[in-house]
Amino acid sequence: MVIIITGASRGLGWAMAEAFAADQQGHTLVLMARDAARLQQAAMQLQARFSQTTVLHYACQLGQQAQLPALQQWLQQHAPVADVLINNAGYFVPGSVHAEAEGNLEAMLEANLLSAYQLTRLVLPGMMSHGRGHVFNICSIASLKAYPGGGSYSISKFALYGFGQNLREEMKPHGIKVTNVMPGATWTDSWAGSGIPPERLMEAQDIASMVYACAHLSPQAVVEDIVMRPQPGDL
Ligand SMILES: NC(=O)c1ccc[n+]([C@@H]2O[C@H](COP(=O)([O-])OP(=O)(O)OC[C@H]3O[C@@H](n4cnc5c(N)ncnc54)[C@H](OP(=O)(O)O)[C@@H]3O)[C@@H](O)[C@H]2O)c1
Known part of the structure; x- marks a missing residue:
């Protein structure tokens, strides 16, 4: 398989890259x-x-x-047809609509929504020409429910989930699967310095295991949504 993973240098993206790379079958991974x-x-x-x-x-x-x-030119040359695209790149800054810094929403919409929208549009023609493919969008529990301090991050993740749901409907006739992943708090660099003990959070490998499993179902099955939380619940 050809697997494209964004935000793959650390955190969840790295854990997912490790999971696919370890497959004995041997794949081509594209890390961004x-x-x-x-x-x-x-x-x-x-x-x-x-x-x-x-x-x-x-x-x-x-x-x-x-x-x-x-990017389009590079993909044409190195990975013209992808089997799996994992839209994971993104970042989190806490905030609130009335008080957060000017430009927060624009910056987070770029990194958390447009990143996925634009890359998916580059990758879809190859998948559609082969009548198969799987797009994962790493959303968040912040895509499902507003919370104090969510601000532009939560808005951008609601939007990413909306993108994923629309894509799912659109891709049904094309044999392409879409899975939206809503993880709760998961220990990565983005929690370093928070003072929260890693044992309170999920591990990046937990998310990677679920994504890997979903990517290995029969062609006729798709997991539409994955919601995962730390066992004691949200922070
Ligand atoms: N950790 C959690 O608790 C949690 C919970 C729910 C959802 N999520 C979501 O899961 C995803 C990964 O989170 P994480 O905790 O693993 O984050 P992380 O440790 O901060 O890693 C983020 C990755 O994305 C890359 N990246 C960020 N912005 C980018 C951009 N505009 N273009 C290309 N690459 C970019 C980073 O590398 P560079 O800095 O070099 O670009 C890095 O590889 C995010 O979308 C996040 O919102 C995380």
Whole structure:
């Protein structure tokens, strides 16, 4: 399989990349993130551990219209048809509509929504020409329910879930699966310095295991939504 994972240099994206890379079958992984040096290091580490897998990487700021022509050209050359696309890149800044910094919403819509929308539009023609494919959108429990301090992050994740639900309907006749993943708090770099003990949160591997399992069902089955929370509940 050809598997594209955004935000794959650390956190959930890295855990998902590890899960697919470890598959004995051997896949082609395309890893994306902004920081080119860190991404290259992540790709090299995976390649060294899993020789059956081919690990490619492409650094860019997803969600920026200006990056698309170069990205499209690179994909045409290296991964013209993807089997799995995991829209995971994104970030979290707490805030509130009335008090957060100017530009918060625009920046988070770019990173958390447009990143997925734009890349999916580049990848879909290849999937549609083969009549198969699977798009995962890493949303959040913040896509499901508003909460104090959610602000633009929660708004952007509601929007990503809306994107995923629309895509699911649209892709039904094309044999392409769409799965929206709504994780609760999961230990990654984004929680470093929060003072919350890692044992209180889920592990990135928990999310990766579910995504991996969903990607390996029969062609006639799709998991539409995955909702996961730490066992004691939300923070
Ligand atoms: N951890 C949680 O508790 C949790 C819960 C629910 C949902 N999520 C969602 O899961 C996803 C991953 O979260 P995480 O905790 O693993 O985050 P993380 O540890 O901060 O990792 C984020 C990854 O995304 C990349 N990235 C960020 N913005 C990007 C952009 N515009 N273009 C390309 N790459 C970008 C980062 O690399 P660069 O910095 O080099 O670009 C990094 O590889 C996010 O969408 C997040 O909202 C996380």
